[in-house]
Amino acid sequence: MKNLILFFVFCTYCICAWGQIKVVQRTELEINKKVGENYKVLNLEENGMLVFVESEEYLKGGRKEIILSKFDTTLQQQWMRAISIDYSSNVGLHYQDGDYLYLLINKEDKEYDILKIHIHGGLIIPIKYERIVKMEISHFAVIDNVLLFGGSVDGRPVVIHHDYINGKPKVLPAINTLKATINRLDICKNDKSIFVLLTPTTNKKKESFYYNIFDIEGKLLNNTAVPYEKDYILYTFQPYFISQNEWYLFGMYSLLAKDKAQGIYVTHIVNNAQEFIKFYDFIYFKNFFNYLAKRKDKVLSKIKGQREEGNIYKHDYNFVIRELKILDDKILFLADSYNPIYRDGINQGFNVNPMFLSAMNMSYRSLININDFMRSPSASRSPVGYKYRHGIVCAFDKTGRLLWDNSLEYKDLESHFQVTPQLQVNMGRDSLTLLNFQDGKIFYKRTDKSTTVEEIKEIEIPLKEEANKLISDRDREAVMSWYGDYFILYGMQQLKAGSSGNSRKVFYLSKLAYFSPKLEEREKKAD
Incomplete structure (x- = not known):
């Protein structure tokens, strides 16, 4: 009986010690009322996390700032930068290519700029996009120095290829002839080829989807119409590329x-x-x-x-x-x-x-x-x-x-x-x-x-080990997978600011993990 009790005590200890999600690290950014609190998080996985906020403060010349903060995987801030854009502009799509992150800046009248950001050093290079057609960009990808913009013009699909160092923008061929909508714009990084997958807007019982493949220069390698599946309707598409000549497609189907x-x-x-x-x-x-x-x-x-x-x-x-x-x-x-x-x-x-x-x-x-x-x-x-x-x-x-x-x-x-x-x-x-x-x-x-x-x-999830500092006002909290065994929890919290009874509002990032003895030992070594 005594041994049985000891066994249950041991099991309870193990569950409490290892069988739960814990906070590994936490960092906070105090809210500046002039800047505002519309923070966004971009997951860089093993390269950390990028946090940015579009300032609400109106600057001279009709400008505002985008403030970017880069954190490593221990949530230590590596750098912070600010860049000014037109007040009417906002950050749209993004794409990571190697050590660079590209942010698409939406301007008025379907004009766009791009920010090229070195994720390790914080160097920010503005890229001017010379518009050749007036379109709303719904897809964005980058490979080497080539920017790719997907959208539609007068109901027809269009993809713009822009080598911003060696050439001017051009329209990729064989896409705008289709009565279709761009569903995917992807890069096969193994051979630097460009994939455009489209779904038909008419004659849906003739083709399931189309795909066009281009080389990095924008030369058409092939364009294919995949026949309609008689008994099944394919309606979402997730590619896994091996090369331009071999790839898999996953998705949902309907009857x-x-x-x-x-x-x-x-x-x-x-x-x-x-x-x-x-x-x-x-x-x-x-x-x-x-x-x-x-x-x-x-x-x-x-x-x-x-x-x-x-x-x-x-x-x-x-x-x-x-x-x-x-x-x-x-x-x-x-x-x-x-x-x-x-x-x-x-x-x-x-x-x-x-x-x-x-x-x-x-x-x-x-x-x-x-x-x-x-x-x-x-x-x-x-x-x-x-x-x-x-x-x-x-x-x-x-x-x-x-x-x-x-x-x-x-x-x-x-x-x-x-x-x-x-x-x-x-x-x-x-x-x-x-x-x-x-x-x-x-x-x-x-x-x-x-x-x-x-x-x-x-x-x-406690606020470090001081949960009593948390006031009930919480906002826009979310969690996402980060890298390896880790998750990231982030959002807004109202915290007590000491014995004065005042409070402060912060945007926080908490690194989470399901704890095991092996992970505990690894975290101790990291500290």
Whole structure:
């Protein structure tokens, strides 16, 4: 009996000591009322974090400042810079190419400038873009000295190629002849080729998508129309490049004529020929339906019964898709399911601003469901928010074979204004951490790849070791995967400023990790 008690005490100690998310480091930027508090964070992964704020202070000559602060992985500030832009301008899309980060500055009348920032030294080089067509830029990429801008002009897709050192801007060929929308603008860094993937706006039952490949000089290497899949509609696209001659494409597919996910597809393209396409219905995922809790077995039994009768159960999920994560030899596909919320409580289809999703590096294709609009005269109104069901993560090997899946269920999780990614995932050699942040608390699971874990742990992240300094005023807090085993938590907090009773408002960054003895030892060495 005594040994049993000691065993339980030891287990409890281990859980308390190692079985939780902890704050590793924290840093704060005090809010200057003249500058404002509209801080944004750019994840540089192993290179740290870039924080910037567009000042609200009006300067002489109709100017304002962008203040940039670079932090390393220990949250030590490496440099801070300020650059002035027109007060009516704002920071738009961004792209990292090697040691440089490029910020697209949106000006009036669809004019643009670019800031080239050396992420280690803080050198900032303004780049002037000489406009040759008037377009709103929705896609942005950089390779060496070549800037690539994607958008549309008079309803036609356009990509501008601009070698800002050796040449003037030019329009890439064979794109503006298509009746299509640019869905992806990507770089294959292995051979420095340019990929443009487009989805048709007419004759959707003829082609699933188009893709054009160019060399770094802008020379067209090939343009291909991929035939329509008779039984499946492909509607999101996430590429994994090996070379310009071999690549994989991952995404959601539907059985309905609208963006409602039935499962995930993987296709392999070699020398412009589709080697294979695989379709993974959600019914074959081990953990997809965990969010249903006690209803799971009943729903699965119903789906199985329909399949035995020769019918396919049609799922009806909205998903916000993330960029693929490449970890070791695995390809991770992440997505969050959600429903739009309307004032009358009815959930219906809608359009998401593609500029917003492109800025967040997410893939999106906008399709209008005419039947929904005809059914309800008020269906064209905007949602007042979004309610999230669960986040999913699927691992594939580099042949497109599904290895395992897992999920994190959400409880009363909602967002307003825009649908935003929620699930954050870090994967170690033998473990998987799934995490999201809600109402000042971290909700997470720690598991082994596809192992089902029913219990979702909940922890309130303290302010260092002095949680009593935190006043209830919290704002715009969020968490995201950072690098390795780490997450970053950031946002606004109102803090006590000592015994005087005054308070101060800060923008903070907290480095988080799921603690294990090995990680504890590593952090001690780092200090």
